[in-house]
Amino acid sequence: MASGSDAPKQYGITKPLSLLGPVEADLQRTEELEKFLLESGLYESPDESARREEVLGKLDQIVKDWVKQLTSQRGYTDQMVEEANAVLFTFGSYRLGVHGPGADIDTLCVGPSYVNREEDFFIVLHGILAQTEDVTELQPVPDAHVPVMKFKFHGISIDLLYASVSLLVVPADLDISQGSVLYDVDEATVRSLNGCRVADQIIRLVPNFENFRTALRCLKYWAKRRGVYSNVTGFLGGVNWALLVARVCQLYPNAVPSMLVSRFFRVFTQWQWPNPVMLCSIEEEELGFPVWDPRKNPRDRCHHMPIITPAYPCMNSSYNVSTSTLRVMLEQFQFGNRICQEIEMNKTSWPALFEPFQFFEAYKNYLQVDIIAEDDEDLRLWKGWVESRLRQLTLKIERDTYGMLQCHPYPHEYADPSRQCAHCAFFMGLSRKEGVKIQEGQQFDIRGTVDEFRHEINMYMFWKPGMELAVSHVRRKQVPAYVFPEGYKRPRPSRHVNHQSDKNDTEDGTATRSPDSQLKRKHDSVGTDDIRYAKRSSTSPVHPKNSPQSGSTGDETRCNNQIKRAPSDASGGSPASPQASERSPDTILSAPRCTTTGAVCSGDAISKHSSVPLVENCTTPTVAVCTTLKRVAEKVVSELVGSERLGSNNSAELLESMEKEDVLAENVRFGGNGVAQGGLPEELEIRNYGGFYDDG
Numbered sequence: 109m110a111s112g113s114d115a116p117k118q119y120g121i122t123k124p125l126s127l128l129g130p131v132e133a134d135l136q137r138t139e140e141l142e143k144f145l146l147e148s149g150l151y152e153s154p155d156e157s158a159r160r161e162e163v164l165g166k167l168d169q170i171v172k173d174w175v176k177q178l179t180s181q182r183g184y185t186d187q188m189v190e191e192a193n194a195v196l197f198t199f200g201s202y203r204l205g206v207h208g209p210g211a212d213i214d215t216l217c218v219g220p221s222y223v224n225r226e227e228d229f230f231i232v233l234h235g236i237l238a239q240t241e242d243v244t245e246l247q248p249v250p251d252a253h254v255p256v257m258k259f260k261f262h263g264i265s266i267d268l269l270y271a272s273v274s275l276l277v278v279p280a281d282l283d284i285s286q287g288s289v290l291y292d293v294d295e296a297t298v299r300s301l302n303g304c305r306v307a308d309q310i311i312r313l314v315p316n317f318e319n320f321r322t323a324l325r326c327l328k329y330w331a332k333r334r335g336v337y338s339n340v341t342g343f344l345g346g347v348n349w350a351l352l353v354a355r356v357c358q359l360y361p362n363a364v365p366s367m368l369v370s371r372f373f374r375v376f377t378q379w380q381w382p383n384p385v386m387l388c389s390i391e392e393e394e395l396g397f398p399v400w401d402p403r404k405n406p407r408d409r410c411h412h413m414p415i416i417t418p419a420y421p422c423m424n425s426s427y428n429v430s431t432s433t434l435r436v437m438l439e440q441f442q443f444g445n446r447i448c449q450e451i452e453m454n455k456t457s458w459p460a461l462f463e464p465f466q467f468f469e470a471y472k473n474y475l476q477v478d479i480i481a482e483d484d485e486d487l488r489l490w491k492g493w494v495e496s497r498l499r500q501l502t503l504k505i506e507r508d509t510y511g512m513l514q515c516h517p518y519p520h521e522y523a524d525p526s527r528q529c530a531h532c533a534f535f536m537g538l539s540r541k542e543g544v545k546i547q548e549g550q551q552f553d554i555r556g557t558v559d560e561f562r563h564e565i566n567m568y569m570f571w572k573p574g575m576e577l578a579v580s581h582v583r584r585k586q587v588p589a590y591v592f593p594e595g596y597k598r599p600r601p602s603r604h605v606n607h608q609s610d611k612n613d614t615e616d617g618t619a620t621r622s623p624d625s626q627l628k629r630k631h632d633s634v635g636t637d638d639i640r641y642a643k644r645s646s647t648s649p650v651h652p653k654n655s656p657q658s659g660s661t662g663d664e665t666r667c668n669n670q671i672k673r674a675p676s677d678a679s680g681g682s683p684a685s686p687q688a689s690e691r692s693p694d695t696i697l698s699a700p701r702c703t704t705t706g707a708v709c710s711g712d713a714i715s716k717h718s719s720v721p722l723v724e725n726c727t728t729p730t731v732a733v734c735t736t737l738k739r740v741a742e743k744v745v746s747e748l749v750g751s752e753r754l755g756s757n758n759s760a761e762l763l764e765s766m767e768k769e770d771v772l773a774e775n776v777r778f779g780g781n782g783v784a785q786g787g788l789p790e791e792l793e794i795r796n797y798g799g800f801y802d803d804g
Contacts, residue, residue, distance in 0.1 A: 116361070117315075119313055119314065119315050119357070119358040119361055120313065120355065120358030120359070120387055120388070121386055121387070121388060121389055122358075122359075124358065124359050124360060124361050125359045125360060126359075126360055126362075126363075127361065127362055128362060128363075129362040129363070129364075130362075130363065130364040130366075130367060133452075134363075134364055134366055134367050135364060137366035137451065137452075137458075138322075138364045138365045138366040138367075140366075140457070140458060141322075141326060141365060141366050141369070141458050142322060142365070144458045144459065144462075145322070145325060145326060145329065148329065148462075149208070149209065150208045150325055150329055151208065151209075152207070152208060152209040152211075153209070156209060159262065159264065160202075160213060160264060162262070163213075163261045163262050163264050163266070164196065164198070164213065164215070166242075166261070166262075167196060167215065167261060167266065167268075168196040170236065170237070170240070171194040171196060171217045171219070171233070172193060172194050174194070174228075174232065174233050174236055175192050175193060175194040175219050175220065175223055176189055176192045178192075178222075178223055178228055178232065179192035179220075179222075182222065188276070188277075191277045192220065192277070193220075193277060193278045193279070193280060194217050194218065194219045194220075194223075194278060195217070195218045195278055195279075195280060195282050196215055196216070196217055196218075197215065197216045197217075197218065197284065197304045198213060198214060198215055198216075198304075199214045199215075199216060199303040199304040199306070199307040200213075200214030200303060200307065200346055200347070201214075201328075201346050202214060203304070203307040204307060204310065204311070204321065204324065204350060205321050206321055206324050206325045206328065206350075208325075210265075211265075212264075212265035212266065212267055213264065213265070213266055213267070214267050214269075214303060215266060215267065215268050215269070216268075216269045216270070216271060216300060216301070216303065216304050217229075217268060217269070217270050217271070218270075218271050218272075218273055218278055218282060218284065218301075219270065219271070219272050219273075219278060220272065220273070220275055220276055220277060220278055221272055221273065221274050221275060221276060222276070223272055224272055225250075225255060225270050225272060225296070225297075226250070229257070229270040230248050230250045230255070230257070233257075233270075234246065234248055234257065237257070237259060240261075242261055242262045243259050243260070243261055244259065244260045245258070245259055245260045245488070246258075246259040247259065247488075247489070247492075253299065254269060254296070254299045254300055254303075255269065255270070255296055255300070256268065256269055257269075257270075269300040269303070270300065271293070271297045271300040271301050272293070272297060273289055273293060273297075274291050274292040274293065284301055284304055284305060284308075285305055285308045285309070285419070287393060287395070287420060289301060290395055290397070290420070291395070295397065298397055298421065302417065302419060302421075302423070303347070305419035305420075306347060306417045306418060306419045306425075308419070309387070309388070309417075309418040309419045310350055310351070310354050310387070310418065313354060313358070313387045313388060313418060314354050314357045314358065315357055315358065315361035315362070316357065316361070316362075319357065319363070319364055319365050319368060320353060320354060320357045320368075322365040323353050323356070323357070323365045323368035323369055323372070324349065324350055324353045326365065326369055327349055327352075327353055327369060327372060328346065328349050329462065330444065330461060330462055331343075331344065331349060331440075333462045333463070333464050333465070334440045334443070334444075334464070334465045335436075335440075335464075335465045335467055335518055335519060335520065336433075336436060336437050336440050336519075337349070337519065338519030339426075339428055340428070340495060340496055340498075340499065340519075341428075341433070341495075341498060341499060341517045341518075341519040342428050342429055342430050342432070342433035342499045342502055342517060343428075343429070343433050343436070343437060343519060344415075344426060344429070344437070345425075347417070347425050348415050348425050348426050351385060351387065351415050351416075351417070351418075351425065352372070352376065352385060352415060353368070353372060354387055355375075355385050355386075355387060356368055356371050356372045356375055358387065359371070359375065369448065369461075370448040370449075370451070370452060372444075373441055373444040373445035373448050374445060374448075376441050377438070377441045377442055377445045381412060381413050381414075381434065382411060382412055382413065382414055383414075384400075384414035384415070384416050384424075385414065385415045385416065386416045386418070386422075387416075387418040388418045390416065390422045391420055391422070393420055393421075395420075395421075397420070397421035398421060399420070399421045399422045399423070400414065400416055400422050400423055400424045408424065411424050411426070411427055411429075412429050412430065412431055412434045413426050413429040413434050413437075414426065428499055430499070430502055430503055430506060431506060431511060432502055432506060432514050432515045432516060432517075433502070433516075433517070435514065436516050440465070444461060447460050447461045448461065467516075467518050467520075467535070467537065468535075468584065468587050468591060468592070469584075470516075470537055471516070471537035471538060471539055471584065472539075472583060472584045473537070473538040473539070473581065473582075473583055473584070474535050474536060474537055474538060474581070474582050474583070474584070474587060475501075475515075475535065475536040475538060475558075475579060475580070475581060475582075476533055476534075476535055476578075476579070476580045476581075476582050476587075476588075477494070477498065477501075477533060477534045477535070477536070477577070477578075477579050478531065478532075478533045478576075478577070478578040478579075478580070479491050479494050479531065479532050479533065479534075479576075479577060480529055480530070480531050480574070480575070480576040480577070480578070481529070481530045481531075481572075481574055481575050481576075482529065482530065482572070482573070482574030482575075483530055483574075484530050486530065486572055486574060486575060487530035487531070487532065489570060490568070490571075490572075490575045491521070491532055493565070493568050493570075494565055494577060495521075495534070497561070497564065497565055498517055498534060498536075499517070500561065500564065501515075501517075501536070501557075501558070501561045502515045502517050502536070504557045504560060504561055505554055505557055507557075508554060508556070508557045509552050509554065511541060512540065512541045512544055512552065513538060513539075513540065513541070513552045513554070514538070514539050514540070514541050515536050515537070515538060516536060516537035516538075516539070517534070517536045518534065518535050518536065518537065520534075521533065521534055522534075522535075522588075522590060522591045523590070524588065524590045525590060526590075529574070533588075533591075535587075535591070558579050561579070562577060562579060565577050
């Protein structure tokens with residue numbers, strides 16, 4: 109019997125599901141996968157790699173000179189000036205080695221305690237970079253959750269963070285993975301340091317780093333092709349995908365990339381969310397920073413897809429995920445699982461897994477969000493603000509329709525080349541929740557929701573004349589041609605499109621059953637045709653002079669009305685003022701609201717000129733549906749907090765069932781010879797999912 113010292117090292121919080129390595133077919137599939145990734149252009153050239161190293165070297169010298177300059181100006185001794193130092197770290201995709209051509213570089217500058225972020229970083233260093241010839245598109249974002257300076261250096265995109273640690277002299281070999289680096293720093297600094305600390309932990313916690321990198325590169329590419337790669341939109345970003353892939357590597361420590369990709373979809377099509385994904389147990393240190401803990405923190409109970417970072421203080425990296433985006437990702441996991449099964453049975457090949465998701469064929473109804481600015485620079489700033497808030501529109505739609513109207517935000521932007529002004533557009537697919545019964549003439553009313561969203565968007569403190577936002581409801585056949593690749597021909601409606609869209613949209617007759625919803629597009633003042641007119645430079649939220657009574661031409665009136673800024677009343681309805689009747693036709697009128705939650709309820713006395721018409725049928729009584737807002741939190745509390753340990757018996761049963769499936773699969777693959785390496789444990793302990801809750 110093997111001694112304890114001879115036992116294989118365990119990675120992660122549970123024992124692996126399978127210790128088996130690849131057979132010849134797995135190696136062949138891995139070779140084919142790597143060839144496909146190479147041919148898809150996912151690897152940068154040696155010249156670009158060298159240019160990145162050169163840029164990082166120059167940036168490192170700039171921050172070192174910056175700290176020495178500040179040290180000298182503040183009267184420190186010559187020896188202190190000589191020893192003054194800043195250290196530049198990388199994290200994210202570049203640190204993990206999975207970046208592709210044109211990808212940005214996430215960097216962190218660590219400086220001494222007397223060099224602060226507010227003035228020294230965002231003012232002094234910003235000025236130095238602004239005067240550097242090769243630096244362009246410099247954009248400071250000091251109010252971000254993680255304060256950052258964005259710019260391009262020699263054409264390479266850089267995201268630069270800053271952390272001031274409690275040291276007078278920062279050593280060149282500073283190890284930021286040590287907990288001591290967090291002493292006497294604020295939470296913004298902790299968040300800035302967390303990216304590098306998480307990357308270091310991921311590298312340490314995976315069994316085979318090269319296999320992890322190939323699998324992660326593959327799955328990031330897959331996520332982008334399938335439209336589920338975007339943290340800001342409510343899907344998953346780079347660190348989220350890295351943590352999920354790392355967990356699969358821990359469960360299958362001897363698997364090669366082709367096996368890891370297949371097992372990834374197998375695991376996460378069966379995962380019982382909101383049980384968390386964790387690479388290691390969550391530790392609470394004496395520093396007092398908050399960690400993810402749904403038992404103590406009520407907000408943590410509302411997280412739908414917890415993916416916990418492995419470095420203290422452990423946080424949920426996927427707090428942006430909503431019920432709608434989780435649903436979309438689970439559907440895509442099912443797709444990936446089905447294709448991988450076909451690949452393993454030699455029924456198809458790797459390109460089938462990466463077929464792009466046909467978003468504009470998947471739904472019959474969409475929201476189109478047009479972002480307009482005077483020039484490209486203004487558009488870059490305005491778009492960044494609007495895009496960062498698009499997730500809120502998804503959440504508001506879920507809130508005001510009680511989860512009955514499902515919203516699929518698509519994380520790709522499009523531009524109309526025929527427009528004279530700077531422009532881009534985002535789209536969201538709309539569909540009724542599966543299984544909801546409908547009644548003739550009843551529809552969802554999201555006009556107040558959209559009005560509230562537009563009001564919040566227009567609170568942008570750096571708003572300039574010409575920055576405009578238009579939100580419109582378009583049907584599939586009215587989606588503008590510029591979203592399709594050149595030469596693309598729209599297929600006739602089919603029944604094979606993704607996730608129940610045709611079935612639901614056909615059954616509920618989305619936006620087609622009531623007389624108001626049958627109005628022609630010329631009555632939709634922010635329609636896809638109407639927004640093609642000239643840009644505007646007015647800053648006024650309301651423009652009575654542009655109303656039809658002013659004597660302006662029909663085209664001018666329509667153009668001015670459809671792209672004007674939203675009214676500034678916070679209620680989402682018409683202001684109680686004499687000017688209300690002078691508002692232009694695209695003004696979103698107020699609708700009945702629930703007396704319990706304030707959410708918009710269905711109503712039928714709505715103007716036909718609304719910019720976002722009634723969208724879908726709704727049959728849920730107002731009083732009853734108000735209570736559904738509590739369900740997610742109650743479910744999480746019951747599953748995650750109802751016992752001493754984090755997780756439920758379902759988690760253990762899930763992993764046990766996965767283990768049995770793997771045993772069966774390996775028996776079949778090896779001709780019934782059974783599992784090698786002494787088999788696998790029959791039961792996986794729940795405490796490994798949240799041992800930090802155990803009292804014992």
